[in-house]
Amino acid sequence: MMKKRIGLLYGGKSAEHEVSLSTAHAVIGALDFDKYEVYPIFITLDGEWRRGERLEGPVNTIEQLQFGDHTATLENNITDFLIDKKQESTHLLSNQQQNSSESLTKQSVHFDVIFPLLHGTNGEDGTVQGLLEVLNLPYVGNGVLASSAGMDKVIMKQLFEIAGLPQVPYTHFIRSEWVKEQEAVLARCEQTLQWPMFVKPANLGSSVGISKATNRDELVKAIKVALQYDRKIVIEQGIEAREIELAVLGNDFPKVSVAGEIKAVTDFYDYDSKYKDGSTTLIIPAELSQDTIASLEDFAKRAFKAIDGSGLVRADFFVTADDKIYINEVNTMPGFTPFSMYPLLWQETGVSYSALIDCLVELAIERYEEKQQLHYKRD
Known part of the structure; x- marks a missing residue:
């Protein structure tokens, strides 16, 4: 049986970059290399894409997954980075693609599937999923709508x-509301919710930027922390x-x-x-x-x-x-x-x-x- 070629996409320009590296390390350790050809695709904290050589087996340390400048780096064309137009037609073609009247060379893709192991912003929020949809590449996990929602x-x-x-009571606002109408935002929280309250950035995971507030002073402080990570804030009733x-x-x-x-x-x-x-x-x-x-x-x-x-x-x-x-x-x-x-x-x-x-x-x-x-x- 022909091996499936997998591109593992990890790292990312996100507050959860380190979590993603740990996930990638664990997945590589569990993959059956008799079933899969595994290629690591690392996104740095600065947002630079780097593709490593094919892995022959699990890696010993997370540090080995953070490639230096000697690896293939995305310059201008994401299509050339993820899709290899020079691949032979024996690689990774579905039956439907093989029967297509279009050029086999044009239809040849580099990967059977992309496995995004990205957590948080710029990875779990629908952005990468949208890119993969446009490139018509199969990928693991939720699509654009589910990821963003x-x-x-x-929105969720x-x-x-x-x-x-059923949900606990909550309220929400955006940064501009807080800047222009801080007192009104605080009053709305106190009128609709009871202490304690949990303050969260709307678009982040792994509990980053979340604080518990038991009074107004703590609420103000928690909101300022959350606003460091997102322009939209959710405040929930604690139970x-x-x-x-x-x-x-x-x-x-x-x-x-x-x-x-x-x-x-x-x-x-x-x-x-x-x-x-x-x-x-x-x-x-x-x-x-x-x-x-x-x-x-x-x-x-x-x-x-x-x-x-x-x-x-x-x-x-x-x-x-x-x-x-x-x-x-x-x-x-x-x-x-x-x-x-x-x-x-x-x-x-x-x-x-x-x-x-x-x-x-x-x-x-x-x-x-x-x-x-x-x-x-x-x-």
């Missing part, structure tokens, strides 16, 4: 509201509840994993708790009633469909002491190391880390082949 917490919450999913997460996998007919619970030592599951100090306990499976589990599974699928998800999503919920459920958010490119919640949930469900990667690649190709059936020319 899943990144923007305001509005879609959840339309889908009838006493357990943090429960489920993993969703699939395209049109998604499956849901067992539920897991996060118990953080800090006030909330922040960046350091997730990636640095190891102070958070993950309980898988979570101890919940069967009725609560059934509701969570239903809500997770509805959230996935509300954003038009594909591939993978982690759905995060709050569950109160009296078993009331509130959806918090979905993450369209969740942490993906073997020790991250998403792969751990599937492992407990019976899907290993390497099998999960294989499944995501197949789902990407399935979605791509379906899109190739669309007509763009009137008969």
